[in-house]
Amino acid sequence: MAKDGPNWDGLLKWSLAHSDGTRPNRNLSEEDRRWFMEAMQAQSIDVVKRMKEITQVMQTPEQVLEAQGVGSEDIEDMLDELQEHVESIDMANDLHSVGGLHPVLGYLKNSHANIRAKAAEVVTTIVQNNPRSQQLVMELNGLESLLFNFTSDPDVTARTKALGAISSLIRHNKPGIAAFRLANGYAGLRDALGSENVRFQRKALNLIHYLLHENTSDCNIVNELGFPRIMLHLASSDDAEVREAALRGLLELAKDKTGENGGGLGEDDGKLKQLLEERIKEISLLSPEDLGAAKEERQLVDSLWNTCYKEPSSLREKGLLVLPGEDAPPPDVASKHFEPPLRAWSGRPPADTSPKTEKKEAPLLLGLGPPPAPASAPEARDVTSSSATNTNEDSTS
Numbered sequence: 001m002a003k004d005g006p007n008w009d010g011l012l013k014w015s016l017a018h019s020d021g022t023r024p025n026r027n028l029s030e031e032d033r034r035w036f037m038e039a040m041q042a043q044s045i046d047v048v049k050r051m052k053e054i055t056q057v058m059q060t061p062e063q064v065l066e067a068q069g070v071g072s073e074d075i076e077d078m079l080d081e082l083q084e085h086v087e088s089i090d091m092a093n094d095l096h097s098v099g100g101l102h103p104v105l106g107y108l109k110n111s112h113a114n115i116r117a118k119a120a121e122v123v124t125t126i127v128q129n130n131p132r133s134q135q136l137v138m139e140l141n142g143l144e145s146l147l148f149n150f151t152s153d154p155d156v157t158a159r160t161k162a163l164g165a166i167s168s169l170i171r172h173n174k175p176g177i178a179a180f181r182l183a184n185g186y187a188g189l190r191d192a193l194g195s196e197n198v199r200f201q202r203k204a205l206n207l208i209h210y211l212l213h214e215n216t217s218d219c220n221i222v223n224e225l226g227f228p229r230i231m232l233h234l235a236s237s238d239d240a241e242v243r244e245a246a247l248r249g250l251l252e253l254a255k256d257k258t259g260e261n262g263g264g265l266g267e268d269d270g271k272l273k274q275l276l277e278e279r280i281k282e283i284s285l286l287s288p289e290d291l292g293a294a295k296e297e298r299q300l301v302d303s304l305w306n307t308c309y310k311e312p313s314s315l316r317e318k319g320l321l322v323l324p325g326e327d328a329p330p331p332d333v334a335s336k337h338f339e340p341p342l343r344a345w346s347g348r349p350p351a352d353t354s355p356k357t358e359k360k361e362a363p364l365l366l367g368l369g370p371p372p373a374p375a376s377a378p379e380a381r382d383v384t385s386s387s388a389t390n391t392n393e394d395s396t397s
Helices: 009-016 029-043 048-060 062-068 072-085 090-098 102-110 113-127 130-139 141-151 156-170 174-182 185-194 200-212 218-224 227-236 240-256 266-284 289-291 295-309 343-347
Strands: 042-045 382-384
Touching: 009 042, 029 102, 029 266, 042 048, 048 072, 048 090, 048 102, 072 113, 090 113, 102 113, 102 130, 102 141, 113 130, 113 141, 113 156, 130 141, 130 156, 130 174, 141 156, 141 174, 141 185, 156 174, 156 185, 156 200, 174 185, 185 200, 185 227, 185 382, 200 227, 200 240, 218 227, 218 240, 218 382, 227 240, 227 266, 240 295, 266 295, 289 295
Parallel strands: none
Antiparallel strands: 042 382
């Protein structure tokens, strides 16, 4: 990448001058074409080549890196860059081809908690909505390492990141879900719910909801492990996202129990009714602004009441289930503010090109390095930094 970066202001002015939409496109002169290509290539990076370089560093023993002055912060920065590259599904799958997936999983066992957490983040990005990479990580026993960190890591951030990676790895992955069950993953989720870390609680609750929604038979496991009582407690949490996630899980359990005991939660049914009455009372006291923010919670409370007691909750009678305007279609904003792309871009502030935004190069190693990547590795190809990215599912990262 060019040190000073491309001349984006000049490129924008040139584009506006030659394509303002009022006249047909003209052929570029050779000089203009050469200038344009140089400007675009200056903003391009050979991603596969960079992943190979990063892989070479990851394959280097830790003591050798320390001797070269490469510390844990340098490794974290390198993993940050790698995570950006593998946001493209093609690059995520290519990482294994260049030999980089195995050392990333190896970093899950690193002695530094921040590196373990960062490696789990990279794995999350690699496997999101990516069946091929999910399979590769499973074949390399990545789930085993993630489960160990999730249940046993002394650092709560590393545990949380490992849980996020597990959630992405087993989502829409039946072998992964089966392996999670066999490894007593539900016991780990129960322990996570007992944590004082709300982010850890949210991730655990979201995964529980997904598993129960996909496999209603798992409701029996959850009930036997005492999840309902814990979720009832979390449904009164001070954190709104934890409350909503706990209510979603309780709703899945209540739906599963409909045929058995009238839509309740067995011995916890009385506690559930008391909880819902308290939540309705709290919701009734909210300001109009807070009521709008609590839209999902209002709907979950009503759905739970209706499922368990076969009648609408008092939120309907009070007019608090659907507020005025909530059922109206969203306003058509785009047609009023539509601009041709180039003219819209011209009004935006220039991108921050200060040194703090530049990527750090992979640490330079002295002396002989590890052997080169296998000959079967794919040829390097140029892509821009705006390559397509994976869709993120578990939101609460």
